[in-house]
Amino acid sequence: MTMPPDSSRPVTVPRLRELRDTGHKLTMLTCYDAGFARTLDAAGIDLMLIGDSLGMVVQGAASTLGVTVTDIAYHTRCAAAATQRALIVADLPFQADATPERALDAACTLLRAGAGMVKLEGAAGHKLDAIRYLSERDIPVCAHLGLTPQSVLRLGGFKVQGRGDAAAAQLRDDAQAVAAAGAELLVLEAVPSPLAAAITAASPIPTIGIGAGPDCDGQVLVLHDMLGLDSGHRRPRFVQDFLAQGGSIAGAIRAYIEAVQAGRFPAAEHGYAA
Ligand code: KIV
Numbered sequence: 001m002t003m004p005p006d007s008s009r010p011v012t013v014p015r016l017r018e019l020r021d022t023g024h025k026l027t028m029l030t031c032y033d034a035g036f037a038r039t040l041d042a043a044g045i046d047l048m049l050i051g052d053s054l055g056m057v058v059q060g061a062a063s064t065l066g067v068t069v070t071d072i073a074y075h076t077r078c079a080a081a082a083t084q085r086a087l088i089v090a091d092l093p094f095q096a097d098a099t100p101e102r103a104l105d106a107a108c109t110l111l112r113a114g115a116g117m118v119k120l121e122g123a124a125g126h127k128l129d130a131i132r133y134l135s136e137r138d139i140p141v142c143a144h145l146g147l148t149p150q151s152v153l154r155l156g157g158f159k160v161q162g163r164g165d166a167a168a169a170q171l172r173d174d175a176q177a178v179a180a181a182g183a184e185l186l187v188l189e190a191v192p193s194p195l196a197a198a199i200t201a202a203s204p205i206p207t208i209g210i211g212a213g214p215d216c217d218g219q220v221l222v223l224h225d226m227l228g229l230d231s232g233h234r235r236p237r238f239v240q241d242f243l244a245q246g247g248s249i250a251g252a253i254r255a256y257i258e259a260v261q262a263g264r265f266p267a268a269e270h271g272y273a274a
Contacts, residue, residue, distance in 0.1 A: 011046050011085060012087065013117060016184065017205070019046070025219065025261050025263065026047060026208060026219075027218060027219065027256070027260045028049055028208055029048065029221055032054050032057075032058055032079065033075065033078045033079060034082035036079075038082040039250050039253060043250060045086050045253065047087050047088075048079055048089070049089045049090075050079055050090040050115065051091050052064040052091040052093045052094070052149070052150070053222050054071065055067040059071075064152075065150065069106045073109050073110055073113040074113075076088060076114050080114020087117060088115045088117070089116070089119050090110040090113070092120045093106075097121075097130045100132075103118075103120065103130040104134060107134055107139045108139075111139065118140070118141060119141070119187065120141065121150045123145060127178075131181040135182025142183065142185040142186070144187040144189065145188055146161045146162060146187075146188045146189040146191040147159065147160065160190045160211075160272045161190060163274060172195075172202070176202070176203075185205055186199075186203060186205055187208045188200075188207055189209075190236070191209075191213075191272070193212065193213025196216055200215055209266070210238060212271070213271040214263060214266050214267070214268075219266065221239065227242070237269070237272075240259075242256045
């Protein structure tokens with residue numbers, strides 16, 4: 001199995017760029033509780049995301065909009081209790097980043113619960129203000145561009161983003177802007193593979209793709225999706241069921257890590273054309 005150099009060393013924020021610079025593909029999965037956190041950590045996952053996707057896969061809602069800071073803090077505390085090595089990234093849920101002050105308040109709650117970084121969606125002016133405000137106050141931020149599920153009402157559904165010259169140029173500019181505002185990591189969701197490759201090549205910070213092709217610096221999937229659980233929602237094309245090949249939950253997680261690190265996942269059929 002391919003493991004990162006010195007795989008027992010805790011994954012810190014500066015280490016993300018070091019790992020990217022050695023050509024190591026960063027591996028990330030969502031996680032919401034201690035049992036899975038222990039299994040993911042033992043398998044050598046680099047990053048765990050306490051995603052607001054928990055609104056859909058744990059709470060059974062149709063979107064992520066109902067998730068609160070209290071929800072994310074609860075699941076962060078559960079996962080952090082069983083994590084030694086992976087860096088825990090916790091989502092700022094819907095409107096928790098509406099002002100820099102609200103974002104700081106929410107981020108402090110999530111850091112106290114055990115997160116090492118917070119993630120926020122979008123690059124509108126107030127989002128850049130929030131990223132800057134947090135990073136100037138020593139709170140590491142992961143940005144999230146492309147399909148941002150908290151914008152589902154405005155977008156009219158969970159749709160591929162960045163198609164067409166104008167949308168692609170906007171996404172490239174946004175990726176530069178979030179890094180300039182101080183983000184340390186960038187999730188790209190449901191973006192045409194060539195665009196994600198171009199953004200990654202120009203990005204000073206590591207990129208993590210989900211439905212963004214093979215050329216990002218790392219990959220993330222929702223845990224329930226990669227274990228083949230029926231979430232009650234249409235399964236996106238970028239999902240692969242690793243339980244079938246892994247044979248057990250721990251085996252599935254190891255198979256995912258190996259496939260990402262070896263460049264076998266995602267394959268061409270998991271990506272979107274421009
Ligand atoms: O909430 C989440 O799980 C996410 C991933 C889909 C990137 O944001």
